[in-house]
Amino acid sequence: MANSEQHAADWLNFLLAQDLPFAEALSTQVGVGKVGQLCACGCHGFAFDVPANVDFLPLQSGPGIFYEMVLSSNFSEEIDLLLFTDERGCLSWVDVTYGACNIEPMPEGIVPELVTGIWPGTRKDLPTVEVEVKHSTKSWWKFGYRR
Numbered sequence: 001m002a003n004s005e006q007h008a009a010d011w012l013n014f015l016l017a018q019d020l021p022f023a024e025a026l027s028t029q030v031g032v033g034k035v036g037q038l039c040a041c042g043c044h045g046f047a048f049d050v051p052a053n054v055d056f057l058p059l060q061s062g063p064g065i066f067y068e069m070v071l072s073s074n075f076s077e078e079i080d081l082l083l084f085t086d087e088r089g090c091l092s093w094v095d096v097t098y099g100a101c102n103i104e105p106m107p108e109g110i111v112p113e114l115v116t117g118i119w120p121g122t123r124k125d126l127p128t129v130e131v132e133v134k135h136s137t138k139s140w141w142k143f144g145y146r147r
């Protein structure tokens with residue numbers, strides 16, 4: 001399923017529809033920014049540009065991985081979402097990959113089902129997020145890896 005701005009918009013809308021602890025900041029940034037470059041590898045990754053001189057709430061202080069979310073899907077593999085910020089703490093990139101390691105292009109007709117895991121990035125100054133794992137897919141942790 002080729003990447004497109006529509007897919008990027010759909011993923012942003014999906015994120016905004018979740019009850020995320022940073023929903024307000026994300027919503028202000030999505031409101032003033034726009035989808036940028038689309039990854040062409042077969043995933044649904046995309047850049048996001050928040051322009052200078054606009055009002056926004058930062059997602060975190062500084063650049064880096066901000067948040068990871070794993071979703072079960074109607075296919076055999078999960079969907080991984082990774083959010084990155086730039087030095088202003090603005091959303092700068094969203095990785096949307098099929099399987100834990102971007103194993104294949106995102107299949108045609110895939111839809112997210114349940115959130116099975118959430119990890120606030122690698123930073124230590126973020127609050128811990130409690131998530132109830134409602135459903136387990138067939139399990140990256142069995143193989144002992146995680147990006």
Ligand SMILES: [Zn+2]
Pocket residue numbers: 039040041042043044045
């Ligand atoms: Zn890609």
